[in-house]
Amino acid sequence: MLKITPPVSDAPPTETVVARIRTNASANPERLAIVCGSDSLSWGQFDLRINRVANLMVQQGFGTGDNIAIISPNSIPYAELFMGILRAGACVTPLSSMAAPEALQKMLVDCGAKAIFVAEQYLGLVDGFISDLPIARFAIDFTHASFSDYETALAHSPTTDPLVPIQMEDAFNLIYSSGTTGTPKGILHNHWMRAAQMDRVSPNGYDAEARTLISTPLYSNTTIVSFIPTLFGGSTVHLMAKFDARTYLQIAEREKITHTMLVPVQYKRIMDVPDFDSFDLTSMRLKFSTSAPLRADVKRDVLERFPGKLVEYYGLTEGGGVTVLVADEHPTKLHTVGTLAPGNDIRLIDAAGNEVPKGTVGEICGRGPTMMAGYFGRDDLTADYIWRDAEGLVYFRSGDMGAFDEDGFLVLSDRKKDMIISGGLNIYANDLELVLLEDPDVIDAAVIGIPSEAWGETPLGLVVTRDGASRTAADILTQANARLGKSQRLSELEIRETLPRSTIGKILKKDLRAPYWDATQA
Incomplete structure (x- = not known):
């Protein structure tokens, strides 16, 4: 297998997760370890x-x-x-x-x-x-x-x-x-990779009294990065077999949950529970978000009404560069995913693999203490995923586009594969989605590129509207396009009952695009 060497750490891990679990059980056999229902x-x-x-x-x-x-x-x-x-x-x-x-x-x-x-x-x-x-x-x-x-x-x-x-x-x-x-x-x-992640256990307060509520599936890295630190710290994991916003709040209140990992769609559903404010969540110390960008307006709502700190992680299952946003400490940076985590480095590159000037959007390439060993049995895919700097150091290409602001906070633009190239111009779907989501009648939105004879491809908006909304798709389209630049404007807009999402809340854009592009190949 192609060997990937992460940066040398000042304090490399010396204890495996397996060894620590054994020690925790021996030290506190009567303490609660796992709860599910x-x-x-x-x-x-x-x-x-x-x-x-x-x-x-x-x-x-x-x-x-x-x-x-x-x-x-x-x-x-x-x-x-x-x-x-x-x-x-x-x-x-x-x-x-x-x-x-x-x-x-x-x-x-x-x-x-x-x-x-x-x-x-x-x-x-x-x-x-x-x-x-x-x-x-x-x-x-x-x-x-x-x-x-x-x-x-x-x-x-x-x-x-x-x-x-x-x-x-x-x-x-x-x-x-x-x-x-x-x-x-x-x-x-x-x-080694998983042990290196355990440096966050003590700083994040996974102590003997911690109680972590997990509602995302254990096949997801999103879940594993909360599940393992909780056990490594010797505390208690509460598992939900299936997520439901009201049930989540009931468990959090009853069990006096201190930590949780949620994906953006879960935060939105929890905050939208009509009687959210009636639940006693004062035991909550730390809430994490990852897997997709958490919208600034949702972060703001969480900070105002959901007790405990809110920390957003940006990173990949493959590992590499990680950024962290401690939202309550940076209320003016809620549109970002934070700054580099300790020991991490991120470079931004153009299509030719050259680093772009500061403030310019480029593909995010990351390097850090926690990097995958590689794609199993696929050195070819692993090699394709790597970008090397002038010194030959390995960085992982994320496929995400973004830029650092003047304070070093990373602002995401889009997935490279989700970028729409219309008439030779790059259109970032995320920019258009944010405009759609500011419409008071829109509760969910996605923008995809569809075939266009004139432009190659053109942006299509897909939205879910709130209960009771009476405006038409044409009304929403007109309002959105009035706020977008001429080269960004949506060609059409459709209202859908729902948008397809994975179990960790990511919109399945490939599924949304397929009917439009498959038709051109029929």
Whole structure:
């Protein structure tokens, strides 16, 4: 595999996540570790279940370098599988429930998964092909002739710690970046990378009394970067199997939640709960946001009404450059994603790979302490993802466009692939979406490029309007275009019931574009 060397740290990690979890369980066996609905495990119980999973892996002959897949909603079994696979020295491969069966099959073949653990809710996604693969199959919460029963298998596994040696360069997790039916792209993180992320545990207050509420799926890096630090700090994780804004607020109030990780669409839905202000959320210390830009108006609303600090992270699942915005400390910078995190560097480049002048929009290339080991089995893709500076140092190309303002805060423009080139001019969809979202009747918006004989492609606006709105698409289009420059104006606008989003809240623009572009190839 193509070797990627992150910057040398003044304090490189010396303890793996696996080792710290073991220590935490031994130190505080009675403390609550995992809660999901009405089910819970103390640290002592969690540790014994982790041992059973690890010993099951060993009994099956799985260990270092072996990929073990999971497809399940958030649950206590998911949490114990995650940590048990790691304790056995194997690599966790959490699969997206948003992926099509064809894509899931390609992922499992691509990584050569040795085993898969499946929850009944997602059996239909794999049942059509799984028996054709040379893979051990375990049913987490159902009975099936082609699957071994999870609880029965654990009952035959010892509760003693197998004490499998773990090295920092060993694989930790493999996350597939897309749920499409195209070529899978597995992002490989090693134990060094995850251990390096634990430098945020103490500064972010993941202490013994911390209680983190997680409502995004465990197959997402968004979730993992909150899940693991909570456990590393020896505190308590509260998992939601499925997000619902009112249920979230009820749990946060009842359990006196101190930390949370939410994606932008979740913040909007929570703040829009009619009686939001009636919930006692004063226990909340720290709220994180990532995966997509959080709109400035939503940040402002969160700061005014939702207790605790608000911290927005910008970064990639692949790692590289990270920026941080502590929103309450920089109320005039809510339109940005903050400044460089310690030890990180970001360069902005043009289409030719040259750095652009300060203040100019360019593709964001990042370098930092937490960088992926590479795309699994795809040195070619890994090499394509790399940009090197004059000294030959490796930076990851993000595909995002942005510019630094005069104070060093990063302002995002768009995804490079979402940029619309109309008549030879670059149009950033994000700029147009922000104008649409300022319309009082618009609650959600996306802008995509569609085919145009005159211009090559032209921007189309897609919006969701608030309940009770009576204005037409033409009315909204006219108001938006009056505020846009001549080269930015929307050619058309459509009102939709909803916009398709992934489970972590990203608008699926590829799905929105497909009907328009597929028609040109018919």
